[in-house]
Amino acid sequence: MREWPQPTTVGELAHARSGDKGDRVNIGVIATDEAAFERLGEQLTAARVAAHFEGLIDGDVTRYRLENIHAFNFVGTQALDGGGQVSLRYDTQGKTYAALLLACELPATTDH
Amino acid sequence: MSVRIANAAGFWGDYPDATARLLEAGEFDYLQLEYLAEVTMGVLARLQASDPQRGYANDFVRFVVEPHLEELLDREIRVVTNAGGINPEACAQQVRDIAAGKDLNVTVATVTGDSLTDALSEIDSTTLQNLDTGASFETIVDDVVTAVAYLGAFPVAEALETGADIIITGRVVDPALTLGPLIHEHGWTREDYDRLASGVVAGHLIECGTQVTGGNFLGDWQSIDFENLGYPIADVTSAGNITVTKPPGTGGRVTTETVAEQLIYEIGDPTAYTTPDVTADFTSPTVSQVRENAVRLSDITGTERPEQYKATIHYQNGYKLNGKLLYSRPDALEKARKATALLEQRINALELDIEATNAEYVGHDATHGPAAPEREEYNEILLRFAARSHDKDALRRLGMEFAPLSMAGPPSVTGLTDGGRPRPQPIIDTWPTLVSRKNVTPEVTVYA
Structure with missing residues (x-):
């Protein structure tokens, strides 16, 4: 496994966009280069994303990989307080979730 | 041979002057406009309940047909839109009335058959369980407002075969507004999975309008010129190679980054983007910048369509x-x-x-x-x-x-x-x- 001696944020490594389908949210995260893609692949796991969105995404988070555009697609279920029509939130469609994911911190790692 | 398809509406509420912006500087063969979000269908149902002549997206009539019909006909730009909502017939009639008032000769075709509202009672209700929650349809049977199946692109192509200038659909999958013209122009068959998938990708990229030309871009957004943002044009060859561009002189930008953000927008499993015509693999396209504001996608693959239609009961x-x-x-x-x-x-x-x-x-x-x-x-x-x-x-x-x-x-x-x-x-x-x-x-x- 590679070492990353400095902590960072997803926003330093990627840009992103999010949207809705019913009560699901999807957050596409596109790495800026291959090294960033590798680090995201190691550290931005579905479990880390689920923890970062605690209180917003109540269901599961699944991660899909798009090698062709150096991206990951995260799909969260029970993510929008019932979905666009039912939701009592201001952001009924999860449009700002992508920005929240960019704030997610990734720790430094050392290979001990 | 390639076909150029422009999008002038990413949702009902988009800029009323989008079509004008495209006509001013863009060169294209088809104009498509997408109006039907999930929330919109419910709104249309309520509108039609209050007036049987409503239930369609009248932005299309007011901001596309009324001001631009003559120029669209002159330039032989054919129009494909889902503005029909739950009442395509009324929308078609409105368009014909406007044409008559301007002494213009227009042929309109509708694509319908998507409505399931009347047919619901004939369908075995145990098969209508909620895909997300598994709940039984019986729990909402008395509260139904409207129900639709998402049609594919082949009926759109069939409507174009009739020679109609304007195609008005009800609920079709959004990419069908792009794939329909491509099937019609390129003669793609139901088994041309890779090409059909290319048409789906092209449609997916332009169906949200300016979201692929720099709008809502979460990368280096400060450097985007949002003023007079250009609406997108997809140029698609018979082999299924796509080039996404925007009219010269418009704001925004088309880069591999803006295209990537839109490719991944509102999808689930990227290897299986399903439509009634084909299952497209969004991990297949090779994406490259060919010149300023022009991004090419090639090597797109697809597989067989799913057996059933997706439907939504509102x-x-x-x-x-x-x-x-x-x-x-x-x-x-x-x-x-x-x-x-x-x-x-x-x-x-x-x-x-x-x-x-x-x-x-x-x-x-x-x-x-x-x-x-x-x-x-x-x-x-x-x-x-x-x-x-x-x-x-x-x-x-x-x-x-x-x-x-x-x-x-x-x-x-x-x-x-x-x-x-x-x-x-x-x-x-x-x-x-x-x-x-x-x-x-x-x-x-x-x-x-």
Whole structure:
């Protein structure tokens, strides 16, 4: 496994966009280069994303990989307080979730 | 040979002058306009209930047909749109009336057969369970507002075969507005999976309008020129190679980054983007910048279509409302939180049958919830307090609890003249399900 001696944020490594389908949210995260893609692949796991969105995404988070555009697609279920029509939130469609994911911190790692 | 398809509406509410922007500087063969979000179908159903002549996206008639019909016909640009909503016939009639008034000769075709509202009672209800929750259709059978199957692109191509100038559809999958013209022009067959998948990718990229040309870009957004943002054009060859561009001289940009953000927008498993025509693999395209503001996608692959049609049943599921109060510093957040506590106490004291509430503090946590870091001091906080119930009267009563807080609650609050008492709005919820192909018969009608 590679070492990353400095902590960072997803926003330093990627840009992103999010949207809705019913009560699901999807957050596409596109790495800026291959090294960033590798680090995201190691550290931005579905479990880390689920923890970062605690209180917003109540269901599961699944991660899909798009090698062709150096991206990951995260799909969260029970993510929008019932979905666009039912939701009592201001952001009924999860449009700002992508920005929240960019704030997610990734720790430094050392290979001990 | 290639076909150029432009998009001039990414949703109902997009810029009214989008078509004008494209016609001014763009060169293209087809103009497509996408109006139907999930929430829009419920709105259309309510409009049609109040007036049988409504139920379609009249932005199309007002901002595309009325001002531009003559130029579109002169330049032989054919138009494909899902503006028909739940009443394509009425939309087609409106277009023909406008043409008659201008002494223009236009042929309109509709694509229908998507409506399942009348057919629902004939479908075995045990097959209509909610795809997400598994719940039984019986639980909502009395609350149905409208129901639609998502049609594919072959009926759109069939409508184009008739020679019609304008194709107005009901509910079709969004990429069908792009794939339909490509099937028609390139003669693609139902087994041309890779090419059909290319058409789906092209449609997916342009169907949200300016979201692929720099709009909403979350990379280096400060460097984007949002003024007069260009609407997208997809140039698609018979082999299925796509080039995404925008008209010269318009704002925004088309780069591999803006295209990547849109490619991944509102999808699930990227290896299986399903439509009634083909299952497209969004991990297959090779994406490259060929020149400034031109991105090419090639090597796209697809596989067989799914057996069943996707359908959505729109049904009434109670009501909701929200009220807002603006608090200034000092202690803006603390004041707003106190107001929330008072509202909750009043709901209890009045024994209002409220099923759920949500308090958001705009300026602090409305977009990022519990993940938002708390600050020492805020200049101001907008309390947005929302509630949901099947008891409309309970919500109406709750709507009367906001204004009194201006004189009976925490200080330095304002904004009460902004819109009056909040009122309950009906929730038209969506119920995703699948229906058998035998329950759906796409139909093309020509109005010459």
